Amino acid sequence: GAVVSQHPSWVICKSGTSVKIECRSLDFQATTMFWYRQFPKQSLMLMATSNEGSKATYEQGVEKDKFLINHASLTLSTLTVTSAHPEDSSFYICSARDGTGVSQPQHFGDGTRLSIL
């Protein structure tokens, strides 16, 4: 149980393109989903907390107009990297919490490797 699916797993695109990444909870409902960014050989860095039916909460230093988050249903959150540039190249990982209890663990998707040429 508690499976999180992330799509696509790999994206290569030209500079200036906008890229959408989907995160789905397959066998549970997730009122809260999280988006992380991970650089090589580093830990996960929280970008934003996505709340179903309301605006996302962004961490300090993360541009909300650059990284658009939509959480339209209890099983789907999307992250759109707008007008992507090479410095946006990274490994993006989403997670979802099973249920509404804040003590419940986060379950992660398999990540999306974004490469901007």
Add this chain to the structure above:
Amino acid sequence: GQQLNQSPQSMFIQEGEDVSMNCTSSSIFNTWLWYKQDPGEGPVLLIALYKAGELTSNGRLTAQFGITRKDSFLNISASIPSDVGIYFCAGQLNNDMRFGAGTRLTVKP
């Protein structure tokens, strides 16, 4: 979020050896979690701890939630080659989850 203090950064061990890694924090957490991440994949939950003092096992893995709620350790017994990967601790307090920097484990056959 902020980083926890996770040690060691890396370990090189022989197959069959036991492994121990730990995390400490200056903050109290309600939940401690241990994840394993393989290259190019997302972290996979290994063990979740919910109570101070709790000791939980999952196969060859054993983890404990420190009494002070500021630390946790993970032990792996009789390591095998597929234990290779990066292990992350995470402390959770309400919506705030913080990760350790990771322990990179290499197991020599």
